[in-house]
Amino acid sequence: MNRLPVAERREQLITAALTVASRDGIEAATVRAVAAEAGVSLGVVHYCFQDKDELLRAMADAITEQNLAVAISTPPLGADVQSLLQVVIENLWRGIRENRGAQLLSYELTTTSLRHPELRGVAVAQYEGSNRAAVATLAYVERAAGVTWVVPREVIARTIVAVVDGFSLAWLVDGDDEAAIRGLRGFAKFLTSLAVPAGDVSVTPLPAPDTVDTAEPDVTSA
């Protein structure tokens, strides 16, 4: 109703799009539905976004940013690898469990992106976000617990993303919370077995929380 600067209007519409898409699925996030959710008329959306693809892309970017933002929250410090990984994984899991719709939307965005050339890049961006977050988390754990890994950090990061995605997907289907958390705990234990005390360097002092660029790897992306 009110006249807003385009930038703000865009934010509002992106939020509306996220609401609709998380709740009712990516298919339901039509231009019309988004306009209705935001309480504006159809024309407004087309005034702010060139076309539907641009809106979808903006929505995907918003998710990624959001995940990276969440990733800054600091987990409990100073503990052994085992419990540190446990906590990190469980925080991550809580975020997923409490946002079923968003998690499902993330997979919908991935598959949609993989099928439509005009959305090429969205899925890759999601994955890059996830991997960066996972790598940063690992770096954090390394410093906090004074360890390194017996395999390259990037390899572990990829595994984290894959395993969390896999268990999330299974949980989306059967809703078995117990099985999900059990699986993830087992995985944390496995990760622990890949850690070895950092040889030469003693435990590096922890940087201030906000210079650690993650805590919870983004798993919203594919």
Next chain:
Amino acid sequence: MNRLPVAERREQLITAALTVASRDGIEAATVRAVAAEAGVSLGVVHYCFQDKDELLRAMADAITEQNLAVAISTPPLGADVQSLLQVVIENLWRGIRENRGAQLLSYELTTTSLRHPELRGVAVAQYEGSNRAAVATLAYVERAAGVTWVVPREVIARTIVAVVDGFSLAWLVDGDDEAAIRGLRGFAKFLTSLAVPAGDVSVTPLPAPDTVDTAEPDVTSA
């Protein structure tokens, strides 16, 4: 063109639907596109299937059956757990790698099913198929290598499905064959660490191949 019994016509249309959906995505598998692919007219499809949902459901069932059928193929026998698991996982991976479209379709079916009440059950059926195949594979490995597991077989099965799904999804996005196979090999190694020699019972003689109801777990489902 020709007059076929309904049952055969259905098979033909399901095949056509699989072709279209694997190639162009689940969205592209419209009644019209399927009819065109099968070389029949629009009305024929509606004569064979009550509505589009029934067609989609039939398509999903066909995938599951197909996966279970593939799972009967016998892997190389008589080896240690490590190499046995290695081979099983690599066979599984080859099947995925060579059917990118079908694999992607599987995830599309899952998310679609999770969003549409009228397709409720499809995703669960996919997952049950995967799990049954994984459990059967584990049972096979147990007999072939004379081992049992330090955690319940069902838990391992769920983990297998999750991990394979996770790595598959990552591969669909970035196409990194090397990373995928590396990750899966690492996982096979991990599984090996969960195996212990079967204590009391000596190695049970292998049943005939076709009584072993799997070899490759279905990972097509979500």
Next chain:
DNA sequence: GTCTATAGTTGGATAGAC
């Protein structure tokens, strides 16, 4: 059983008044 024709929806996108 198979075809054409058409009804009835839905959704993307634009034009033009205010």
Next chain:
DNA sequence: GTCTATCCAACTATAGAC
């Protein structure tokens, strides 16, 4: 900037001729 009105395309589904 925002609204209404409208166009156009694609799709599901059905009716009825052959």
